[in-house]
Amino acid sequence: MKGKIVSIFAVFLLGIIAMTGIASALPSIEYVRVNDEKYEVGDNIVVELGEELEIKVKLQADSGAEENIEIEVDILGYEYNDHNAISDSSSTFDMDENDTRYKTLSVSIPNNADKDHYDLRVRIGGRTGPAFEGLYNLRVEGARHSVVIKDVVLSPENEVVAGRALLATLRVKNYGENTEDGLKVKVSIPALGLSASDYIDELEDDESTTSEELYMRIPTCTESGTYKVMAEVVYDEGYETVTEETFINVVEGDGCGVADEEDSNDEPSTQTIISVGSTTQDVPTGEGGVVYPLTITNAGKTSKTYVLSVEGVDDWATTKLSPANTVVLGSGEMKAVYLYLTADSAAAKGERMFTVTVKSDATVLKQIPFTANVVAGEESVVGDWDKLKKGLVTGLAIIVVLLVLLGLIIGFNKLKGGDDDEDDLDEDGKTYY
Numbered sequence: 001m002k003g004k005i006v007s008i009f010a011v012f013l014l015g016i017i018a019m020t021g022i023a024s025a026l027p028s029i030e031y032v033r034v035n036d037e038k039y040e041v042g043d044n045i046v047v048e049l050g051e052e053l054e055i056k057v058k059l060q061a062d063s064g065a066e067e068n069i070e071i072e073v074d075i076l077g078y079e080y081n082d083h084n085a086i087s088d089s090s091s092t093f094d095m096d097e098n099d100t101r102y103k104t105l106s107v108s109i110p111n112n113a114d115k116d117h118y119d120l121r122v123r124i125g126g127r128t129g130p131a132f133e134g135l136y137n138l139r140v141e142g143a144r145h146s147v148v149i150k151d152v153v154l155s156p157e158n159e160v161v162a163g164r165a166l167l168a169t170l171r172v173k174n175y176g177e178n179t180e181d182g183l184k185v186k187v188s189i190p191a192l193g194l195s196a197s198d199y200i201d202e203l204e205d206d207e208s209t210t211s212e213e214l215y216m217r218i219p220t221c222t223e224s225g226t227y228k229v230m231a232e233v234v235y236d237e238g239y240e241t242v243t244e245e246t247f248i249n250v251v252e253g254d255g256c257g258v259a260d261e262e263d264s265n266d267e268p269s270t271q272t273i274i275s276v277g278s279t280t281q282d283v284p285t286g287e288g289g290v291v292y293p294l295t296i297t298n299a300g301k302t303s304k305t306y307v308l309s310v311e312g313v314d315d316w317a318t319t320k321l322s323p324a325n326t327v328v329l330g331s332g333e334m335k336a337v338y339l340y341l342t343a344d345s346a347a348a349k350g351e352r353m354f355t356v357t358v359k360s361d362a363t364v365l366k367q368i369p370f371t372a373n374v375v376a377g378e379e380s381v382v383g384d385w386d387k388l389k390k391g392l393v394t395g396l397a398i399i400v401v402l403l404v405l406l407g408l409i410i411g412f413n414k415l416k417g418g419d420d421d422e423d424d425l426d427e428d429g430k431t432y433y
Contacts, residue, residue: 025066027095029134030058032122041134045120048143049175050111055088056104057122061095066126068092073105074121075138078113086110111148111175115141142205145236146176147183149244150208152231163220163253165305167326170231172200173208184234185211189227189248192219203235213326215307217361224252272304272365273297274358280371283317286345287377292370294337294356298329304360305329308337312354316347317372343374350374 032039033056039045047053055073070093075086088105095101118138125131151171160166168187174180180203188195196214203209231244275295283290298304306327310319320340327335339356356368 025064026124026126026129026132027059027061027066027069027099027101029122029124029132030060030100032057032134032136034120034136039136041136044137044139046139046141047109048141048146049109049113049115050143050146050148052106052108053120054104054106055120055122056102059095059101059103059124061097061099063097065094065096067094068127069095069124070126071103071105072121072123073107074123075107075109075118076121077116077118078110080110080112084110086113109140111146111173113140142175142177144177145180145240147172147174147180147203147233147235147240147242149231149233149242152187152229152244152246154229154246154248155213159249159251160218161251161253162218162222162224164218164303165328166216166218166248167213168196168216168229168231169213170211170233171208172203172211172233174203174205177205179204180235182235185214186232186234187214187216188230188232189216190230191227192222194218213324215305215326217305218250220253222250222252224250226250271299272306272360273299274366274368276368279369280373283341283343283372283374284377285343285347285349285374287342289340289342290372292339292341292356294339294368295334296327296329296337296358297334298331301331303328303330306365307359309357309359310339310354311357312352313341316352316374317341317343317354339370341372343372345377347374349376 034045034047035054036056037045057071059071070090072089073087078084078086086107086109088107090103090105093101093103116139118140120136120138121133122136123131123133149170150173153169153171155167155169166189170185170187172183172185181201183200183203184197185200186195186197194216196216198212198214200209200211226247226249229246229248231246232241233243234241273296275297277293279292281290281292294308296306306329308321308325308327310321313319318341322338322340327337329335350373352372352374354370354372356370358365358368
């Protein structure tokens with residue numbers, strides 16, 4: 001009986017010795033460097049959201065030899081690890097006694113990770129037997145300045161015909177700790193030399209916004225193919241830039257090589273009628289605001305894209321063009337655009353001039369002057385609604401008149417047998433191009 005117990009104990013002891021031999025055969029981790037800074041087990045490493053971590057590990061084989069070793073780094077607890085795991089691993093390698101090896105791995109801290117404490121796990125092991133794991137404490141915090149482009153939306157989305165417009169909007173998010181002011185958004189097609197820009201006035205921390213539509217017209221004779229579209233956001237006083245790229249397919253249009261009036265006269269071949277209502281209004285400071293209605297009519301034979309912009313209000317008022325600052329009109333189509341203007345509470349009293357510029361295919365069709373008589377808020381509390389209603393009624397009356405006029409123009413053009421000569425009409429508030 002005693003002999004059996006001694007035999008069992010001996011087998012158990014040999015098993016422990018064998019396991020100890022396997023464990024001791026693994027190389028030891030001499031140190032870990034994260035972005036060239038040396039850390040030891042237990043050290044607290046501070047990193048930022050969106051940061052790329054280069055992890056360099058020094059391995060030392062103290063005794064014996066080991067084959068098919070692999071080293072791995074992981075950060076667990078990230079909500080989307082099943083879609084985008086925060087991990088990296090080396091290829092397998094062998095080590096003999098007294099060998100020294102350096103292995104470099106890298107992981108990225110996602111922008112949407114929680115700001116919290118994590119363990120950076122450095123694990124080394126072979127095909128069988130136990131593995132060694134070293135834990136290095138990470139504290140993830142937000143960067144002071146960190147803006148990302150979440151999405152680039154093109155219209156049309158996948159394919160555009162040469163000679164037509166391509167519109168782009170950028171979805172932007174601020175992952176930083178600071179509010180960003182005056183962000184410049186830009187979209188470009190480098191191969192075609194095209195670009196368009198706009199500004200986002202303010203983007204608070206953890207806030208998302210979508211830019212205004214950025215307009216580019218694909219040249220008529222652009223060769224069919226796939227073109228890279230670059231999106232860019234410049235922020236933090238111009239010291240930080242983030243970029244994103246997507247692609248658009250351009251297909252050949254039917255206008256290349258066809259001589260028309262636009263080619264021969266260097267003028268738009270389509271007739272445009274721009275009509276405005278009242279160009280002068282009282283604007284109370286710090287409240288309500290007023291509406292300036294405009295109507296654009298495309299009396300030509302082809303569709304046209306118009307881009308409107310407002311100049312001269314940056315230091316005393318805010319404006320908005322509705323439904324948008326870009327209007328696409330088919331042949332014979334008409335659309336109203338409303339300019340909403342609100343005077344700042346600190347705006348100086350008196351008459352202020354500003355202009356609305358209407359462009360088509362990068363050609364300035366008209367610069368329309370407007371006047372805002374800035375008055376104290378209490379001076380215009382009574383009657384504000386009447387003025388707004390009057391402006392809208394005026395705009396509606398203009399639209400009705402233009403519908404009749406448009407029908408006459410189209411009928412007259414047909415009687416002339418398609419003669420598209422463009423004449424200026426002298427009626428009040430109507431300009432022809």
